[in-house]
Amino acid sequence: MEKLNYQVLEKSGYQGYVLKDAPVKVMQFGEGNFLRAFVDYFFDLSNEKAGWNGKVTLVQPIAQGLTELINEQEGLYTLYLRGSENGKKVNNKRVISVCKDAINPYSKEGFEALLELAKSDDLEYIVSNTTEAGIVYDADTRFDQEPPVSFPGKMTRILYERFKAGKGGLVVLSCELIDANGQELKKIVNRHIDEWNLGADFKKWVNEEVLFCSTLVDRIVPGRIRDPKEVEEIEKENGYTDPLTDVGEVFGVWYIEGPKELEDKLPFKKAGVNVHVVPEVAPYKKRKVRILNGAHTGFVLGAYLAGFDIVRDCMHDDVVKNYMNKMLQDEIIPILPLDKEDCENFAAAVEDRFNNPFVDHQLMSISLNSTSKWKARNMPSFLEYVDKFGKLPEVLAMSFAAYIAFYSNNVQRREEDGLICKRAAGNEYKIQDDKEVLDFYDAHKADDVKTLVHTVMTNVDFWGQDLTEVKDFEETTVKNLTLIREQGAKAAYASVL
Structure with missing residues (x-):
């Protein structure tokens, strides 16, 4: 049986929503199960329900990851949202087509692609879920590393490239499970700017043009189907194999801390999904x-x-x-x-x-x-x-x-x-x-x-x-x-x- 990609999906007779081409508007640090069942799901629905017309490029946050497999499947994967709603059993399937590709910044070619994406006119958002250990200050992180060791180091380098190219600011949506995740990230980025002597103009741009949002995420994501028999049955029913298949619970809510106008900028309200911009997430x-x-x-x-x-x-x-x-x-x-x-x-x-x-x-x-x-x-x-x-x-x-x-x-x-x-x-x-x-x-x-x-x-x-x-x-x-x-x-x- 063939592995999922656009051609295979078409041959399978899948009747759901699919968007093949659109500009990349989101750089996402993390290609794991949670973000793909949560953030990418909401952006995918925004394409269908709100005409957002955007794609996501996934960035592998550590040296080992899923980049090769994601690119082989042209960013496509199957998501099952399962659970109970109003006491009734629910098992919804959706092929997610919002992801364009993935970048491994630990290769020379990948790091160059990351810096190039940072300068894109289409880019609007950076999303991250680098685990609780991701938003930490690392004294061994340097500007000239390719890539910088820590996630805040990578973020500082990306923003610097964008600033040097004369581009506008971005919205940063942090999903890590720590208190005030966005503000913690901003604090460490500012520390790197000072220690790396990146200049007062860049620091002003970061603090005035880049909106770091703390967010609260809530969805249980088991991540994969463990029963080999069920995998076999699903593949037969779908007409393709998909090692990137993801599983989450039906319930999901995302609270984003930010100004009221952010609600109109983000596509979620128009799409009618369970994502809310609030004055504070606490x-x-x-x-x-x-x-x-x-x-x-x-x-x-x-x-x-x-x-x-x-x-x-x-x-x-x-x-x-x-x-x-x-x-x-x-x-x-x-x-x-x-x-x-x-x-x-x-x-x-x-x-x-x-x-x-x-x-x-x-x-x-x-x-x-x-x-x-x-x-x-x-x-x-x-x-x-x-x-x-x-x-x-x-x-x-x-x-x-x-x-x-x-x-x-x-x-x-x-x-x-x-x-x-x-x-x-x-x-x-x-x-x-x-x-x-x-x-x-x-x-x-x-x-x-x-x-x-x-x-x-x-x-x-x-x-x-x-x-x-x-x-x-x-x-x-x-x-x-x-x-x-x-x-x-x-x-x-x-x-x-």
């Missing part, structure tokens, strides 16, 4: 952490003790599902600084996302580092609720007891990389967390409930404060942990409904 990050991540950490530990193994099965159980929804609707959403209806819609989408029939999301994988996760994701909602309403939020309080139960349930032994416990179902499970956390729970495995709760809650190293100072929290946690140990986590969850 509140939306808070919403994601508190609702999506907070829901995970809030219910999975007790759910695992109750005998569940994957997230989807939890959504098919009324007690666990209602426990999660009560936490979101009654305790988290009321204290968020965003439109209530917007938060409720996001929470409703969370239930669909957790019910994805295509993803077996293991509860144990979510349980990693739950001490710091509860502190970051759940504790702020808990404390703000207490502050606002003058009482304990029942479900969040129970989630804390479930956390202690998970970390102290029939402790068997301490291993080098974890603490081995046993749940009621009879199987052993491994808790993975910081060494200090594992050592703590191992040292206190013989404590009675009251002693254990007091010792955990007064551990300021864990929580940054003494949680026994929160009125009624200690005695409530003793009561909740006792209930979990005597009647099981599911009965404890049901008790707060």
Whole structure:
């Protein structure tokens, strides 16, 4: 069977939208699964729905990558968006044609092509997802390297070439998973300008003509189909092979921090896709952490003790599902600084996302580092609720007891990389967390409930404060942990409904 390209696609009888030729308007650092299932998908829809008429050139951010394969397929790849919407199974296929080609800047020819693209009159945007390690200052990065070692170094060189050519500024859309990603990138670019003596005029141009946008991305991208039988069936159905096939969940939203006029410049609003220009992304990050991540950490530990193994099965159980929804609707959403209806819609989408029939999301994988996760994701909602309403939020309080139960349930032994416990179902499970956390729970495995709760809650190293100072929290946690140990986590969850 032939590999996907435009000629093969035409022969296959594909009936969907395809755009073969258009000017390159986007330089994209990153050719991996996430950007192709997220950013490129939105730009591809903009071609179809808004007549944007643009293409993307992908830039390989590290020495090894997909450039050769992408060029062999003329930028084409098949994307499947799978999941649950309004409780119904969804499996949408689309051939993405927005990508023109790819550049490997680690070859002489590729580096020259990168600098040439930097000077293009058609270029409007630079997008990046170079992982959390990408936007960092590297003292070994130099202007004369081909290419400069770090991503901010490459960015500085690209912008300098554009400036020297007398071209206009660009919009930079950073997708890395760090706070204020765009502003962090801008800060390091400015540092390189100073250290490399690139001049006051260039620095002025960068700071006045280039718009560095911090963004918040949200889509789970498993990336590939792992079942060889399914791959075989899909290839037969499609009439081609496609090693670049990508898989993402149906839900996807992108928040871009920028001025109001950027919304009219970008094609997304006209295309009607779920991309929004906002004054700041911080509140939306808070919403994601508190609702999506907070829901995970809030219910999975007790759910695992109750005998569940994957997230989807939890959504098919009324007690666990209602426990999660009560936490979101009654305790988290009321204290968020965003439109209530917007938060409720996001929470409703969370239930669909957790019910994805295509993803077996293991509860144990979510349980990693739950001490710091509860502190970051759940504790702020808990404390703000207490502050606002003058009482304990029942479900969040129970989630804390479930956390202690998970970390102290029939402790068997301490291993080098974890603490081995046993749940009621009879199987052993491994808790993975910081060494200090594992050592703590191992040292206190013989404590009675009251002693254990007091010792955990007064551990300021864990929580940054003494949680026994929160009125009624200690005695409530003793009561909740006792209930979990005597009647099981599911009965404890049901008790707060």
